[in-house]
Amino acid sequence: xxxxxxxxxxxxxxxxxxxxxxxxTVQYPDERLVISRRARGTDIIxxxxxxxxxxxxxxxxxxxxxxIDVSRGEDKKLKVDRFQxxxxxxxxxxxxxxxxxxxxxxxxxxxxxxxxYRREDLISSDDELLPGEGKQPSGYAHxxxxxxxxxxxxxxxxDREDSQ
Amino acid sequence: xxxxxxAEVITAIREVFGEGAAKLDDRSGILVPVDMxxxxxxxxxxxxxxxxxxxxxxxxxxxxxxxxxxxxSLEKNQSLLIRVESTDREHPEAPSVITIWxxxxxxEREVYDLMGIDFLGRSPLRRIFLWEGFEGYxxxxxxxx
Amino acid sequence: xxxKTEPLAINMGPLHPSTHGVFRMLAVLDxxxxxxxxxxxxxxxxxxxxxxxxKTYKQVIPLTDRLDYVSSMSNNLVYVLAVEKLAGIExxxxxxxxxxxxxxxxxxxxxxxxIGTWANDLGTFFTPFMxxxxxxxxxxxxxxxxxxQRLLYNYLRFGGLSHDLPDEFLPAVRKLLKVMPGYLNEYxxxxxxNEIVLARSMGIGVLPEELAINxxxxxxxxxxxxxxxxIRKVDPYSLYQHFDFDIPTGITGDSYDxxxxxxEEIRQSLHxxxxxxxxxxxxxxxxxVPLNLRPPRGEAYSHIEAPRGELxxxxxxxxxxxxYRFHIRAPSLINLTCLKDMVMGLKIADAIVTFGSIDICMAxxxx
Ligand code: SF4
Ligand code: SF4
Numbered sequence: 001x002x003x004x005x006x007x008x009x010x011x012x013x014x015x016x017x018x019x020x021x022x023x024x025t026v027q028y029p030d031e032r033l034v035i036s037r038r039a040r041g042t043d044i045i046x047x048x049x050x051x052x053x054x055x056x057x058x059x060x061x062x063x064x065x066x067x068i069d070v071s072r073g074e075d076k077k078l079k080v081d082r083f084q085x086x087x088x089x090x091x092x093x094x095x096x097x098x099x100x101x102x103x104x105x106x107x108x109x110x111x112x113x114x115x116x117y118r119r120e121d122l123i124s125s126d127d128e129l130l131p132g133e134g135k136q137p138s139g140y141a142h143x144x145x146x147x148x149x150x151x152x153x154x155x156x157x158x159d160r161e162d163s164q
Numbered sequence: 165x166x167x168x169x170x171a172e173v174i175t176a177i178r179e180v181f182g183e184g185a186a187k188l189d190d191r192s193g194i195l196v197p198v199d200m201x202x203x204x205x206x207x208x209x210x211x212x213x214x215x216x217x218x219x220x221x222x223x224x225x226x227x228x229x230x231x232x233x234x235x236x237s238l239e240k241n242q243s244l245l246i247r248v249e250s251t252d253r254e255h256p257e258a259p260s261v262i263t264i265w266x267x268x269x270x271x272e273r274e275v276y277d278l279m280g281i282d283f284l285g286r287s288p289l290r291r292i293f294l295w296e297g298f299e300g301y302x303x304x305x306x307x308x309x
Numbered sequence: 310x311x312x313k314t315e316p317l318a319i320n321m322g323p324l325h326p327s328t329h330g331v332f333r334m335l336a337v338l339d340x341x342x343x344x345x346x347x348x349x350x351x352x353x354x355x356x357x358x359x360x361x362x363x364k365t366y367k368q369v370i371p372l373t374d375r376l377d378y379v380s381s382m383s384n385n386l387v388y389v390l391a392v393e394k395l396a397g398i399e400x401x402x403x404x405x406x407x408x409x410x411x412x413x414x415x416x417x418x419x420x421x422x423x424i425g426t427w428a429n430d431l432g433t434f435f436t437p438f439m440x441x442x443x444x445x446x447x448x449x450x451x452x453x454x455x456x457x458q459r460l461l462y463n464y465l466r467f468g469g470l471s472h473d474l475p476d477e478f479l480p481a482v483r484k485l486l487k488v489m490p491g492y493l494n495e496y497x498x499x500x501x502x503n504e505i506v507l508a509r510s511m512g513i514g515v516l517p518e519e520l521a522i523n524x525x526x527x528x529x530x531x532x533x534x535x536x537x538x539x540i541r542k543v544d545p546y547s548l549y550q551h552f553d554f555d556i557p558t559g560i561t562g563d564s565y566d567x568x569x570x571x572x573e574e575i576r577q578s579l580h581x582x583x584x585x586x587x588x589x590x591x592x593x594x595x596x597x598v599p600l601n602l603r604p605p606r607g608e609a610y611s612h613i614e615a616p617r618g619e620l621x622x623x624x625x626x627x628x629x630x631x632x633y634r635f636h637i638r639a640p641s642l643i644n645l646t647c648l649k650d651m652v653m654g655l656k657i658a659d660a661i662v663t664f665g666s667i668d669i670c671m672a673x674x675x676x
Contacts, residue, residue: 008505036453036457039458062368093371094457095368140457152453154450154454155450156484159447
């Protein structure tokens with residue numbers, strides 16, 4: 001190019017400026033960020049005692065990941081014999097949790113790590129769906145749970161407004 | 165985006181191509197017979213300023229296929245919906261509008277691939293998403309998953 | 310000495326770092342010059358249009374996320390708009406405002422990714438890309454906050470949204486609006502005058518205005534060629550008529566112009582978000598919609614200005630709970646129509662720059 005131009009030195013100044021900026025990456029898994037309070041995690045948590053066996057969640061699921069066996073007990077009430085979710089086909093869309101008519105029967109989980117050796121291990125039923133170690137209910141479609149969780153870490157908060 | 169009164173365009177088309185060239189569809193849009201469509205399309209693009217092909221798709225209504233053209237005039241900010249019907253179940257055909265609107269190229273190939281409608285007057289159609297040798301046309305209603 | 314050359318056909322892709330997905334370019338070269346090129350795709354075809362015919366209206370929303378996964382909010386928006394038109398559903402004003410905020414944040418995130426990867430294709434390995442991903446990450450954080458996921462949001466519903474904004478959202482957006490212009494200036498310093506960028510992208514991949522219109526190009530590709538055409542202005546949806554913004558256009562229609570248009574659009578989006586957050590009305594975010602929606606017989610077409618161009622959605626109802634036909638007008642696919650014309654006579658490396666400047670998402674091309 002014939003005319004003198006300082007494009008490249010200008011760009012280098014920008015990169016220099018970025019060297020002294022606060023680093024934005026963290027050393028996972030030693031350091032962990034807090035995820036959204038509404039996280040739609042890799043598990044679904046189901047409460048055996050409050051579920052009324054209405055099967056709304058089964059119908060809402062776009063991938064047919066949920067299958068429920070229902071029977072009438074002696075007292076003519078519906079009860080769930082088997083509640084099974086195949087997390088291999090679940091796309092974590094949250095529609096089941098949204099459609100559940102009972103306040104505290106179905107939750108998305110607050111976890112994001114899930115790895116198994118076999119596909120069959122991804123199918124969980126009944127008691128495996130209870131909350132447990134590293135598997136807490138998240139606030140998705142449950143505002144009362146959302147309030148109790150810690151605030152999400154935002155990368156934005158690392159920005160100082162005068163750092164421009 | 166305004167729609168030109170469809171009646172007005174229909175009158176204009178009828179003046180040039182005769183009574184049978186355009187009909188108001190009871191849903192919306194203009195129904196054009198498949199054998200006159202290429203000439204009507206040229207007229208709409210060149211003389212009425214509909215120079216942009218917004219969308220091209222097809223629907224299987226079991227007894228006939230309907231091909232929809234959504235054409236737009238960028239200067240006048242008008243849009244128009246044209247419906248063309250193809251009744252042959254085995255070998256549905258329609259003229260290709262690729263010479264009028266280049267943008268029809270991939271859209272026609274897509275409709276051919278998924279719905280099996282042949283567009284005549286262009287380089288031979290090949291499947292665009294599915295592989296050569298795939299049997300059937302997935303978007304037809306008689307194709308079950 | 311007179312050297313005789315023979316045309317050589319080479320395959321680029323389907324797994325090539327510059328193809329942004331699984332895309333194959335079948336190029337015929339004469340020496341190093343491209344004399345013919347044919348795009349081949351379909352490796353990611355999942356048959357979403359067919360799948361949607363077997364799902365209820367609501368279950369299609371998570372499917373639309375998977376069309377263009379870099380801008381799922383826009384896909385959600387176009388689909389819910391079509392169904393709302395079909396079933397005559399009203400949307401509360403607060404929800405409309407939030408939809409605009411989301412769509413514009415999505416545009417910024419998507420354009421940042423587009424410019425970043427394009428700069429990568431130019432050979433500025435990973436420096437601008439990483440900076441832009443840093444800013445995109447801030448926006449993704451916001452999406453995660455409202456919807457619970459980072460990529461496939463599934464946030465919009467017929468008649469509104471799935472949830473209202475959390476309390477911490479608005480302060481975060483205000484902060485984003487404050488810091489973003491500084492970063493944008495930085496990108497500009499980094500790329501705008503850089504001699505290498507200019508030499509590699511100016512006059513490369515020119516798309517003349519006439520061809521752009523004739524080939525149904527849309528979005529930044531169309532505007533880069535100098536056509537002032539933006540669905541938000543010409544056919545406003547979701548209250549866009551109430552917001553003030555400009556439509557940036559290019560002059561020559563080369564790769565550099567498309568990059569300039571995108572960067573300028575980010576600024577305009579920030580301006581829209583600023584207005585939308587300032588007069589955000591209070592109230593409901595979801596109107597009453599029957600649980601198992603059965604729109605009346607009929608059809609509806611909606612189109613929006615998605616980050617990649619005019620995204621259209623056509624839904625036909627036969628009165629049942631499933632759509633009879635679900636069609637997506639995919640801007641990524643249609644923008645590729647004139648790829649061949651744009652790269653004829655260029656070198657392979659320039660074809661990659663041109664291809665990057667069109668900015669496609671293979672998931673949307675193949676559907
Ligand atoms: S999250 Fe979605 S895919 Fe998974 S079980 Fe629930 S409804 Fe089905
Ligand atoms: S929707 Fe809720 S109450 Fe009904 S079956 Fe599912 S978990 Fe049980």
